Amino acid sequence: MKSIPINSTAELNHVAQELLAFAEGHKFFIFEGDMAAGKTTFIKSLCEAIGVEDVVSSPTFSIVNEYESTTGPVYHFDFYRLKNVQEAYDIGYEEYFYSGNYCLVEWPSKVEELLPEEYIKIEITVTGNEQRLFQFTKIEG
Numbered sequence: 001m002k003s004i005p006i007n008s009t010a011e012l013n014h015v016a017q018e019l020l021a022f023a024e025g026h027k028f029f030i031f032e033g034d035m036a037a038g039k040t041t042f043i044k045s046l047c048e049a050i051g052v053e054d055v056v057s058s059p060t061f062s063i064v065n066e067y068e069s070t071t072g073p074v075y076h077f078d079f080y081r082l083k084n085v086q087e088a089y090d091i092g093y094e095e096y097f098y099s100g101n102y103c104l105v106e107w108p109s110k111v112e113e114l115l116p117e118e119y120i121k122i123e124i125t126v127t128g129n130e131q132r133l134f135q136f137t138k139i140e141g
Helices: 009-023 039-050 085-090 093-097 108-114
Strands: 002-006 028-032 064-069 072-078 102-106 119-126 132-139
Touching: 002 009, 009 039, 009 119, 009 132, 028 039, 028 108, 039 064, 039 072, 039 102, 039 119, 085 108, 093 108, 102 108
Parallel strands: 028 102, 028 119, 072 102
Antiparallel strands: 002 132, 064 072, 119 132
């Protein structure tokens, strides 16, 4: 596990670089944190570090957004509004999750039984107005 405290959003690009180094090539990431903890904001920085030039926004209503990057497609999921696991099947989650491309998953608890055996978990804890604590953990089945 790795912990990185930050004092402002200006430090997110550094955290994104640290995460990619920590991941050692893993491309499946789940993001946990309270509402407004900064998951989507951090994902924007991570996408920039991966090479996404598209506008990154929350896929709250579409469930998944696809961005182009220099390394191939990046899939960004927000399962917050998912009513049941069947909705994940309906969007064809397997094609995304097992594509070998980057998958960035917000609200993973809604699809916990569908997650692959190995992934990187990012926990974001609010510690102040702009202060956050990022914790990275490798989950290996």
